[in-house]
Amino acid sequence: MAISLTLNGEARVIDADPETPLLWILRDTLGLTGTKFGCGVAQCGACTIHLDGTPVRSCQTFLGDAEGANITTIEGIESPAAAAIRAAWTELDVPQCGYCQSGQIMAATALLTETPKPTDEDIDAAMDGNVCRCATYARIRSAIHLAAEKLEG
């Protein structure tokens, strides 16, 4: 079945089983491997993408759900919030192994887009679903605050 959607700003028609998780469409069908497989059951956030601007777990979002939607992945995210997040991540050297960081950046960018000056409680609520086995959490929190400052200019 052919599903039409917009992926990183480009109109795409994807012919695959609509029950396939978007994660595997992105990674295997389209070769966008920046979105990571961590658990497959919406428990870790490594696979976080934006669907119409909202962060979702692509391992539990199915191709059929994306009909007509606007999908953004780590490869395609470009916005003032995303730029501020990346700059802060780089400045504080947040990543260790890095495997969770695509998902962290997608979640943090969504947070900052929605809430340009997040409190620690906002960060807790937005980021607790994103696991980092390297435990870079303290830097993630600091980097979100730093990005918020950068955004403010």
Place this chain on the structure above:
Amino acid sequence: MLHHLTSPIAAATPSRRTFLKLTAGAAGGLLLALRLPGSPAKAATGDSLVQPFLHIRADGSVMVLSKHLDKGQGIATGLATLVADELDAAWDQVQVEFAPANAEVYKNLFFGMQGTGGSTAIANSFQQYRQAGATARAMLIAAAAKAWSVPAGEITVSAGNLSHASGKSAGFGEMAGLASAEPVPAEAPLKTPDQWVYIGKSFPRLDTRSKTTGAAGVYGMDQRFDNMLVAVLARPNRFGGTVASFDDSAARAVDGVSDIIGLPSGVAVLAKDTWSAMQGRDALSVTFDDSAAEMRSSDEMAKELAELTAQPGLKAHGEGDAEAALAGAAKVIEADYSFPFLAHAPMEPLDITVLFDGSTATFWTGAQFQTIDQMVAAQVLGLTPDKIAINTLWAGGSFGRRAQPDSHYFAEAALLAKAWLDKGNAPRHLKIVWTREDDIKGGYYRPMMAHKVRVGLDAEGRIVGWNHRVAGKSIMIGTAFESFVVKNGVDETSVEGLGNTPYALENLHVEVHNAKTAVPVLWWRSVGHTHTAYVMETMLDRVAREAGKDPVAYREELLKNDPRKLAVLKLTAEKAGWGTPLAEGRFRGVAVHKSFNSYVAEIAEISFRDDGTVKVEKVVCAVDCGVPVNPDNIKAQIEGGIGYGLGAILRNEITLTAGEVDQSNFDSYLPLRLTDMPQIEVHIIPSTEAPTGIGEPGTPPIGPAVANAIAAARGEWVTNLPFSRSGLA
């Protein structure tokens, strides 16, 4: 079609005696005397300077070859720092990639084989990588001296530039080709610490960009090749079980599935993509033979360990007469501890891609023990190790999981590739993907351990005798490392941190029992220290409080002969304001431990939530790891080490019911999350001592520091882990 595996293929364990000759190492590490054919990368073009550890290209880039796997610990940047400093390169011209598998050139100097582990990467490379930088620098200078007809001594090098007072100057790239014709100096002089430009400063990691942009091809999981097939395996659901038979008719009907292959380790479903392979696996029907499997529950196993510690064990360490001292003690404090199996659960589950053409094989993965991986694959495929190429990739964590003495995941990939060819297929890239469930249920856990401790005190509260019994499955027995590490039945990694404690303890006696189970066990970030530090540091706290002494002062007294451990303890106490009043509902606990030749003290400040669970608010830490090569990375490793240890101590355990693992994913093996993470403050002791480990030493003290803080509040020490068992998490 119903398949019966009547005679399973021989298990792919390395017959180590045939190719490994273990010899005692002068450096006190593992030395495997072996020679593998193959040579380091050769010069590709005449305009580059190609050395084993770095390539300087005509475009001026300096490519450092990391012999170590970077699984997040930052070693790639660390090694590049060493090279760049002695070379006087500009930081922005430095790049890094992983070295090929070649034990002769890229061995870990402490292991004698190529491999990363035991927090040895900087320690064993510190001299070697600096020397590599200095050598290349000398060759560039020699080339410039010739080209400019000036004495070499008059040439200065700074930030990637060679220059002479006459006004002549050149970038490294311009001189690289000429330098390659220069003789390699035997021993180019190294800088003195006051001349370092990068060492000791926090230069940014070289891998941050690729890890914040979703760059392709970074991890093993992301490898893609034309025509590649993805394999997911149905493995036995009990350890020691084997495949008896399987029915694959439904699996073959799944869209995208191309073949099903029975292997000794499980049944592989090969498909055009990962999702199809996973669905194919779901449709398989497999019967396992559990006749040789571990059928017990973890509770039964824990009981066995506790019973073992009631009996004297093999002597691991003995000084004086502990029993006599305990008999004569004014007071004896006794405690029993129980530690669960722990999964590593790195963020990237295991994966490996193989291409085998019948005479050579190439692998792509985050390889951590390349030499063993190479030898195991060679043995499975009937080749010599030089016919096995390994492309080491960045790993999404490991914490020990990828450092495999039996290289089981390489063996499985090699068997699959061989079976694929044996069926008459053309060579094809095959990628095995482990799901999170495969990872959590897959074994190779931190062993379940039990400790029984009896400490004797005199009337003044001084320790007069200490008997310590440990029981659990040895990590080393039965592996290629056994004959080196295991002495008189004692695996040092089961008891490390006890007998060799820097505390001045009289009449200290350590005994060990090696339990048997088919559950495979492995080193898990900080190995034996994961449990020994917990017991040692909670017992000392308990003893101090029984004696009516301050826990920090009591430890200081026992550390008089170890100034480095004493210094981290004192600094931590000072920075944490030990002894100063705390806000209402806050409690402090301290722990200090030496591991991997580094010293770490941690003071945890905790509170309790309304439901009685513990919240770790803040951890203050001091570390002495010798020369701090990259202070910010040291901080990152301590932060990560604390988080990793804390998650485990709070609520991680792998349990078995009738031999089957109860946990399967992050909804049952609950990882540390952002809201669990304390604020962390790290202080680094300035040092000119040789650098020592940093990837692991942050982990051991956090558990006991938090347990001691809980005891400060409640007067009781948690001895049955994890804390969730006592409603504390």
